[in-house]
Amino acid sequence: MAFFLETLLGGLMAGMLYSLVALGFVLIYKASGVFNFAQGAMVLFAALAMARFAEWLPQITGLSHPVLVNLIAFVLAGGVMFIVAWLIERLVLRRLVNQEGTTLLMATLGIAYFLEGLGQSIFGNDIYKIDIGMPKDPVMAFENVFPGGLLINQEDLIAALIAALLVALLSVFFQKTGTGRALRAVADDHQAAQSIGIPLNRIWVIVWCVAGVVALVAGMIWGSKLGVQFSLATVALRALPVVILGGLTSVPGAIIGGLIIGVGEKLSEVFLGPYVGGGIEIWFAYVLALLFLLVRPQGLFGEKIIDRV
């Protein structure tokens, strides 16, 4: 029982991390109808920027306080992501208005290649560390409930907490601020939003920025877990089933989808994996998402797809 719960908890925490990446997809898809394949590249780019800024800052300015250095590096990387978002809107999206979904998808793939190349030529292509001072040691919990207690990875716990905090912030931003309301209006109907005077272009920049910051947080957490390296870009592929499971247009869907996928992956790997040779995590997530789709083609929380001729 304790082992099962441990696996379950591990899955939930991994799921939170997936949701973090998935959130980026959902934000952009909601506001601009673009399925952003570059999200993974953005995570890599942001993490690279942050890791290198944190490394360069002490060398240049002589700062040595780790919290301060990380904070400044985070802000600088956020600034870089803002520039990236602005350039993407300016140079790509604005020129591809009214194109089909596939064309936009391909364009974001192009952006992904570009960002991967750019990030590695500016910031280098080694493995870098992001050290935001997360405790690495696992702790025991509920020792009096279960024999032996539950082994919980503190790092995962903190990461999950950060993710939850970010989600809460985003929902406040979307529900309570004027900009958030404008974003939701654009997501509902581009033309109607434009006709009441919401500037589409600015909204797109904002949304890509927010997605950039989400990517930065995701990159920071994943980067401090795994090290910042090229493989970080493939995290996006792990998050895709989460997005379609939860529904492309739903923020809560991304969270709950992430939790389902995280738990499903871990449980399948532990309890099913040994029978078929292991390593089934990746495709199991997709098959799980596929099974959900067969019942609900729009995902769990997606808007209902209505067919009209």
Added chain:
Amino acid sequence: MFYRENGQFKTSYQADQQIFPIAQDRVFVVLLLLVAFAGVPFFASDYMFRAILIPFVIMAMAALGVNILVGYCGQISLGSGAFMAVGAYGAYNFFARVPDMPLLPALLLGGLCATAFGILFGLPSLRVRGLYLAVATLAAQFFADWMFLRVKWFTLDTPSGSVSVSNLQIFGFPLDSDVSKYLFCLSLLVVIALLAKNLVRGAIGREWMAIRDMDVAAAVIGIRPMYAKLSAFAVSSFIIGVAGALWAFIYLGSWEPGAFSVDQSFRLLFMVIIGGLGSIMGGFLGAAFIIVLPIFLNQFLPMLAGLAGVEISTTVVSHTELMIFGALIVWFLIVEPHGLAKLWAIGKQKMRVWPFPY
């Protein structure tokens, strides 16, 4: 001036129904085939064959298959790499396990394996579509990646997981020189392209296009969506499977599951979108573009840097290559979202009405 159909009168129904109704098109195709079969083998160097021509021919075939599914039937698929892998490993298993298996039937049987796999993973298309389907087809990709890595039966229990073929021959002729490999792939490509061209202009092709344009409307006028979608998956994955088998047997020789990763799927999708969705010609143009561009950049960048007097390392070259590749794709999509085939069509139309374009 030279390209117009004035004065070419059709006197029989057959003449009106032929593949290339305009005489200039027929001449052009015959000339092209002549050059490809008889001209190129004399001029091309070994490097040309190995780096450009053979990959181009095989990838054009795969792009043709992807185009049938994505361009004609409108079902976005990111699992093309998996279909290639199934074709390659299917053909390999038939080739290695069955004694005295000739090459051609092995390749076709590999294609049939891919067909079965394609129909299986095409089933979700009956329920989901669009971007959801695109992501769903990634399931096929990751499942195939895992299957050929972990299930040792498919790789004949080789410890490294890498398999190889040797001693290829077709009707008694050994396929050992680059020219013979090129000619073999080219002949298969011509046959399959002819087949595909005829399929898409026949009844089934029209059903696919109707499904692509509006599947509910198509169902209303009596097209069975299940039959149309699954047949598109079947035909497309057969062609992709044969291409995958050729890629493995002829181009790679020995390969690992990594050869058919998700990158390959993306590359194939790039080919059909840059080439032009819903056009046989587009597959060829797109394949040429995607194959030649990286090679060109690879050669051109160090030269350019040399001119500027800067010494650049190979990692910088590869990163710059990635950037230029991405930027060019975006640029292409902005300038001509309908692909190279559209440019080709515009060019032809301009020629038709020249010199009075109104």
